[in-house]
Amino acid sequence: EVQLLASGGGLVQPGGSLRLSCAASGFTFSSYAMHWVRQAPGRGLEYVSGISGNGGNTYYADSVKARFTISRDNSKNTLYLQMGSLRAEDMAVYYCARSTRPTTGGFFEWWGQGALVTVSS
Amino acid sequence: QSVLTQPPSVSGAPGQRVTISCTGSSSNIGAGYDVHWYQQLPGTAPKVLIYGNTNRPSGVPDRFSGSKSGTSASLAITGLQAEDEADYYCQSYDSSLSALYVFGTGTKVTVL
Numbered sequence: 001e002v003q004l005l006a007s008g009g010g011l012v013q014p015g016g017s018l019r020l021s022c023a024a025s026g027f028t029f030s031s032y033a034m035h036w037v038r039q040a041p042g043r044g045l046e047y048v049s050g051i052s053g054n055g056g057n058t059y060y061a062d063s064v065k066a067r068f069t070i071s072r073d074n075s076k077n078t079l080y081l082q083m084g085s086l087r088a089e090d091m092a093v094y095y096c097a098r099s100t101r102p103t104t105g106g107f108f109e110w111w112g113q114g115a116l117v118t119v120s121s
Numbered sequence: 122q123s124v125l126t127q128p129p130s131v132s133g134a135p136g137q138r139v140t141i142s143c144t145g146s147s148s149n150i151g152a153g154y155d156v157h158w159y160q161q162l163p164g165t166a167p168k169v170l171i172y173g174n175t176n177r178p179s180g181v182p183d184r185f186s187g188s189k190s191g192t193s194a195s196l197a198i199t200g201l202q203a204e205d206e207a208d209y210y211c212q213s214y215d216s217s218l219s220a221l222y223v224f225g226t227g228t229k230v231t232v233l
Contacts, residue, residue, distance in 0.1 A: 035222070037167075037224075044208075044210065044224065044225075044226055044227035045159075045161075045167065045210050045212075045224040045227065046224065047220050047222045047223060047224060048220075049220070050220075050221070050222065059219065059220050059221050059222070060219060060220060061218075061219070061220040062218075062219060062220070065219065095166055095167070100172075104214070104221055105155075105214060107155070107157040107169060107172045107173075107212065108157075108159070108167070108169065108212070109169060109172075109178075111166040111167055111168070112166065113166055114166055
């Protein structure tokens with residue numbers, strides 16, 4: 001059974017940093033692109049970032065480019081999102097999601113339970 | 122901001138049919154990229170409802186159906202049930218965006 005377990009959320013001050021992790025199991029991790037999608041309180045889904053199965057290609061929304069870095073460790077079956085220069089508008093539940101393909105395209109077939117990031121002083 | 126536009130809300134009585142539109146442009150839906158639909162029940166992660174414009178994953182009732190034409194797509198729910206009350210999002214691929222992937226603005230379905 002595919003499982004995605006996000007962790008690392010919490011309270012951080014504006015301008016601070018936080019690293020989210022997503023532990024994957026139940027499938028060959030390196031065979032699939034992985035993504036982060038966020039949802040601010042009371043708002044819709046927003047695509048944040050994605051990474052190909054071999055880690056060679058990354059994608060970022062303009063709203064997080066140069067502040068967030070996505071990475072993966074295929075030996076540990078874990079996806080990461082390093083978030084820096086955090087702003088109030090970054091406050092959201094962050095979901096990790098597995099694609100149906102190793103690179104671009106496909107859809108988000110499996111979702112983690114989400115990690116809440118709160119940005120506040 | 123999202124480049125896929127959905128109505129904020131739709132409603133219907135049990136047993137009725139409702140449709141949700143997803144309007145894009147020539148760089149996403151109109152370019153031939155697939156549209157996928159997700160259902161998000163309150164307090165839970167999204168779940169894929171329709172993929173590749175018209176396909177239902179195993180376990181999704183056939184009351185849900187998808188279609189696509191030109192720069193738009195639609196999700197139809199026939200025989201509306203109380204458990205269908207949720208938020209629904211379309212999603213596609215957009216070659217004009219650095220992120221490549223885009224979600225719709227979301228639609229709240231209310232069962233009267």
